[in-house]
Amino acid sequence: MDTQSAPATGAANAAPGDEQVLLAKASLADPAIQAHPNAFYRAMRRDDPVHYDAQLNSWLVSRHEDILAVQSDPITFSVNKGYHEQQARGMHDEFRAILEREGGGYFPDAIMSDPPYHTRIRKLMENAFTAHRVKELEPRIREVVGDLLDTVAGQGRADAVRDIAVPLTIRVIVEQLGLDHGMEEKISRWSVAVTAQIGRMQNREQMIENAHQICELQHYLIGKMKEREASPREDMISDIVHARVKNADGSEETLTFAEAVSLVRALLIAGNDTTATAIGNLFYLLATRVEVAQLLKDSAADERVMNRFVEELLRVEPPVRALSRMTTCEVELGGTKLPAGAHLLLVYASANDQDEVFPSPRAFDVNRPNLGRHVSFGGGIHRCVGLALARMEVKVMAQEIARRFMDIRLAIPEDEIRYVPTVATRTIASLPITFTRRSA
Amino acid sequence: MPDGAAGRAMAMGKVKVTVTDVKGETHALEAWFEKVGSPNDIEFAMLDMVTEVVRDTSRLSCQIKLRPELDGLEVTVAPNSVY
Numbered sequence: 001m002d003t004q005s006a007p008a009t010g011a012a013n014a015a016p017g018d019e020q021v022l023l024a025k026a027s028l029a030d031p032a033i034q035a036h037p038n039a040f041y042r043a044m045r046r047d048d049p050v051h052y053d054a055q056l057n058s059w060l061v062s063r064h065e066d067i068l069a070v071q072s073d074p075i076t077f078s079v080n081k082g083y084h085e086q087q088a089r090g091m092h093d094e095f096r097a098i099l100e101r102e103g104g105g106y107f108p109d110a111i112m113s114d115p116p117y118h119t120r121i122r123k124l125m126e127n128a129f130t131a132h133r134v135k136e137l138e139p140r141i142r143e144v145v146g147d148l149l150d151t152v153a154g155q156g157r158a159d160a161v162r163d164i165a166v167p168l169t170i171r172v173i174v175e176q177l178g179l180d181h182g183m184e185e186k187i188s189r190w191s192v193a194v195t196a197q198i199g200r201m202q203n204r205e206q207m208i209e210n211a212h213q214i215c216e217l218q219h220y221l222i223g224k225m226k227e228r229e230a231s232p233r234e235d236m237i238s239d240i241v242h243a244r245v246k247n248a249d250g251s252e253e254t255l256t257f258a259e260a261v262s263l264v265r266a267l268l269i270a271g272n273d274t275t276a277t278a279i280g281n282l283f284y285l286l287a288t289r290v291e292v293a294q295l296l297k298d299s300a301a302d303e304r305v306m307n308r309f310v311e312e313l314l315r316v317e318p319p320v321r322a323l324s325r326m327t328t329c330e331v332e333l334g335g336t337k338l339p340a341g342a343h344l345l346l347v348y349a350s351a352n353d354q355d356e357v358f359p360s361p362r363a364f365d366v367n368r369p370n371l372g373r374h375v376s377f378g379g380g381i382h383r384c385v386g387l388a389l390a391r392m393e394v395k396v397m398a399q400e401i402a403r404r405f406m407d408i409r410l411a412i413p414e415d416e417i418r419y420v421p422t423v424a425t426r427t428i429a430s431l432p433i434t435f436t437r438r439s440a
Numbered sequence: 441m442p443d444g445a446a447g448r449a450m451a452m453g454k455v456k457v458t459v460t461d462v463k464g465e466t467h468a469l470e471a472w473f474e475k476v477g478s479p480n481d482i483e484f485a486m487l488d489m490v491t492e493v494v495r496d497t498s499r500l501s502c503q504i505k506l507r508p509e510l511d512g513l514e515v516t517v518a519p520n521s522v523y
Contacts, residue, residue, distance in 0.1 A: 304485075
């Protein structure tokens with residue numbers, strides 16, 4: 001997962017006085033900034049809230065209020081154009097050609113679209129995310145999580161990302177979607193290949209390799225979907241393949257097969273990578289902040305506190321750093337005039353760290369009255385469709401970790417922690433820890 | 441009247457959180473709230489994320505089904521700009 005891990009360097013840890021310089025010289029394309037971005041975010045929010053990052057050729061939207069403004073106007077700020085522009089940026093034609101030739105087709109992400117098309121897709125996709133589905137999945141997820149944690153808990157040391165977060169999340173997604181166990185390593189590779197398309201860090205050689213991985217993924221998913229088409233089961237692939245919604249006039253909407261492929265692919269990747277990142281971040285906080293470890297230990301059985309714990313974890317360490325939009329006309333945003341066709345990155349992680357919105361933003365405080373204002377799930381019509389499932393998964397994992405692990409410590413110095421180089425997420429690549437097993 | 445149009449479960453993700461608060465004098469308020477009903481666990485968890493705008497009689501508007509007996513109900517909608 002971390003074949004191109006970035007070292008943390010001093011450039012990103014600038015003192016406030018250096019922030020102006022930082023803004024002029026730095027780019028979110030720099031792996032050192034990606035790893036430790038908060039000073040860069042702060043400088044943007046203060047001096048240039050909608051900041052043009054020349055290296056990325058994107059405008060970084062850094063303030064909470066401006067992100068909300070963008071999210072509330074999905075016509076001016078297009079996800080369809082923004083996402084597909086970001087995908088394999090600069091190499092898109094070649095990427096598309098490989099998928100068409102070898103991957104069963106190029107399936108644009110149907111959910112990464114604009115109204116009115118998006119409205120239809122979103123309704124059909126919500127079939128897979130009903131309260132019923134989330135509730136039904138919880139006991140099975142708890143079992144899967146407990147089984148894996150039991151195999152690690154007695155060992156005293158582990159890589160919290162590679163040995164726990166990644167395999168744990170993959171097992172859960174396999175369960176949800178109804179895929180085959182024993183595919184963990186492949187699913188992990190496929191996941192990296194898809195997310196790399198919006199990470200802006202791959203060269204042509206890597207793009208070609210990743211495209212081939214995505215071809216393999218698509219063939220696998222198409223096979224599974226055809227099986228479910230013939231005989232549905234209680235899983236999310238069946239939900240998507242057989243999704244139907246009734247219109248007011250009594251007519252029925254369904255997904256085309258190409259749309260369904262793109263949605264199943266999106267479910268696999270979005271539910272996998274981001275959740276694994278959240279669990280890696282949880283272990284990081286447990287290992288480095290005693291108050292967070294104590295709170296989890298004391299409150300694991302308290303559903304209300306745990307709901308708030310998960311929310312604050314997602315605010316403090318949002319798995320998704322930034323996602324794309326593109327302007328469809330000239331527009332002013334946060335005092336900056338943007339031309340039509342401007343590519344934007346909504347830097348959620350920056351908005352979550354804004355002290356006018358979240359006082360003492362680095363404090364882990366489950367009693368914040370505006371806990372739910374974080375933008376880790378985005379917002380507006382594109383707000384994460386899987387958020388209830390994500391919250392439940394992270395909560396279950398945190399509870400099961402609390403039942404088995406104590407005295408979690410970093411096994412390496414904190415400044416040696418490496419992050420996956422990407423603008424899209426902030427993901428710890430590897431996190432060696434030590435711990436003791438909590439007696440039952 | 442509350443905006444019941446988004447009435448799908450899990451609708452918090454749909455547009456924005458619209459917290460409505462049953463309005464009236466204390467006795468009238470209690471009577472109305474009884475008719476409207478209390479939030480279930482899932483809805484409570486969502487409301488609990490926005491305690492700055494939530495009151496004892498708050499509900500997510502998308503979870504209130506309009507019925508004849510709610511005729512005359514008045515609600516206060518939480519400020520739009522917050523979420």
